Amino acid sequence: MGAMTDIDTSVPHSARIWNYWLGGKDNYPVDEAAGDAYTAVFPGIVTIARSSRAFLGRSIRHLVREAGVRQFLDVGTGLPTVDNTHEVAQRLAPESRIVYVDNDPLVLAHARALLTSTPEGATAYEPISLHEPEKILAAAGGTLDLSRPTALILSGILGHVADYEQARDLVRRLMAGLPSGSYLSLNEGSRGTDPAYEQAQDAYNETGAVPYILRPVEQIEAFFEGLELVEPGVVSVPLWHPEPGGPTEPIGQHGGLGRKP
Numbered sequence: 001m002g003a004m005t006d007i008d009t010s011v012p013h014s015a016r017i018w019n020y021w022l023g024g025k026d027n028y029p030v031d032e033a034a035g036d037a038y039t040a041v042f043p044g045i046v047t048i049a050r051s052s053r054a055f056l057g058r059s060i061r062h063l064v065r066e067a068g069v070r071q072f073l074d075v076g077t078g079l080p081t082v083d084n085t086h087e088v089a090q091r092l093a094p095e096s097r098i099v100y101v102d103n104d105p106l107v108l109a110h111a112r113a114l115l116t117s118t119p120e121g122a123t124a125y126e127p128i129s130l131h132e133p134e135k136i137l138a139a140a141g142g143t144l145d146l147s148r149p150t151a152l153i154l155s156g157i158l159g160h161v162a163d164y165e166q167a168r169d170l171v172r173r174l175m176a177g178l179p180s181g182s183y184l185s186l187n188e189g190s191r192g193t194d195p196a197y198e199q200a201q202d203a204y205n206e207t208g209a210v211p212y213i214l215r216p217v218e219q220i221e222a223f224f225e226g227l228e229l230v231e232p233g234v235v236s237v238p239l240w241h242p243e244p245g246g247p248t249e250p251i252g253q254h255g256g257l258g259r260k261p
Contacts, residue, residue: 017035018079047251057083063183079106099126101128134173134177146177160211183258
């Protein structure tokens with residue numbers, strides 16, 4: 001499913017580094033070295049990666065159990081790891097349908113792991129750029145019924161869009177193609193909570209790797225403009241519907257869930 005010749009293993013890659021922090025196997029020594037260098041400066045990045053993933057799982061469970069959502073559009077999927085969107089959703093509602101979107105050749109090479117659906121549901125993978133929202137919606141319509149409520153998932157992807165207004169525009173255009181009763185689940189790296197994280201990320205961005213922009217919380221909140229925020233709103237991700245006994249210390253990763261009226 002995708003040529004490995006498109007994958008450069010000589011430079012670190014953010015999706016592979018993230019996979020390494022999550023305990024995955026789809027990474028190379030160069031990624032492990034970059035990940036270890038980052039954690040040497042800021043060990044808390046592993047907590048951020050895992051807390052972001054845990055937030056995704058809790059938001060999906062809320063969408064299935066409380067909101068009755070059975071369709072998911074996961075854009076900027078990243079590498080398959082534990083508890084992918086379809087696994088969480090179909091565990092609770094086997095009829096759930098999921099479309100993954102990511103144009104990274106590395107993700108494409110591993111996409112088979114994202115296509116293991118239950119017989120009652122469906123999963124699909126579309127190799128399209130986040131920067132082509134109308135094309136994403138057209139392709140997703142081949143698997144999802146976009147006249148029915150759908151959850152758009154943007155997990156840690158908008159930080160790769162350097163221009164903030166462009167990032168907001170992409171969210172608006174994706175949500176514009178979804179009907180009333182649809183949801184946005186979004187979480188992003190944030191500024192204002194952990195200066196050590198900000199210093200480590202700024203240093204990483206100066207290495208020549210693809211940068212990831214940490215944004216003030218109010219800018220993350222603005223991605224939900226026009227949507228009805230589910231309580232408790234946009235918060236540090238460990239504080240969003242925490243599991244009993246789970247971590248509740250604020251970290252530099254904020255997210256929330258919003259409903260389209």
